Amino acid sequence: MYLIGIINSVIMKTLVIIPSRLGATRLPGKPLLKINNRSIISHVFKRAQDANIGDVIVATENIEIVDDVTMNGGRAILTSNNHKTGTDRIYEAFKKMNLNDIDLIMNLQGDEPAINIEDIVSLNDKMINYQSKIGTLAAKMENEKDFQNENIVKVQTKSNLQKESFSEAEAFSRTSKELENVYHHIGIYCYSTETLKKFVELNQTKNEIEQRLEQLRALDNKIKINVALAKSPPIGVDTEQDYIALKKIMEYKVS
DSSP: OOOOEEETTEEEOEEEEEEEOSOOSSSTTGGGOEETTEEHHHHHHHHHHHHTSEEEEEEESOHHHHHHHHHTTOOEEEOOSOOSSHHHHHHHHHHHHTOSSOOEEEEOOTTOTTOOHHHHHHHHHHHHHHTOSEEEEEEOOSSGGGGGOTTSOEEEESSOOOTTOOEEEEEEESSOSOOTTEEEEEEEEEEEHHHHHHHHHSOOOHHHHHHTOTTHHHHHTTOOEEEEEOSSOOOOOOSHHHHHHHHHHHHHHHO
């Protein structure tokens, strides 16, 4: 069942799509690794479901992921294995579902099983409130070394991020010499359906390819991205060390 957002008499419906695949080079089979006897992808599905902002579906090229999500009470759909980006994958899934009453599509990363549910809700609310084209999240940088860590994507915003603000992104990068209004970008996106369709039809840009940052395609094509402040950066799982560390944290919390 959908939770329908109603703000300033605007009624909008959100669909959450989680792209996932087994072919990660740094940690093969990552979505199906277990934490508390549940796969990483099924943890993400449960978080999205608990946010209660709309229906949730996993989009994947792997039948093993479909089977796992289904076994854990979720819903998944098979997509092509030729997609260059997760955004292409979620758009294919959306088209296959043949839904005509969806206003917003949230792209939730499949490797962040500890993402804060309140942050998901906050981003959805701000998309409705501000009638934004694309929205994303960012957290405060934890230490100065992070500014030069290429594994931490940065976003610079036009104004300082506060709890209720939804500032416009000026730039995304992997390293930053700037310190003012620069935050740790979190790879969760919410699109209006019209903007998602426009985005996937655009060619990849030189900036996007060189920096390996898909969101630069939007900025290079003058599509605004608004940024909401998250409570804290989620712990993504990119390596075996990440997995072991997060497993300990999540299993400790329920012990």
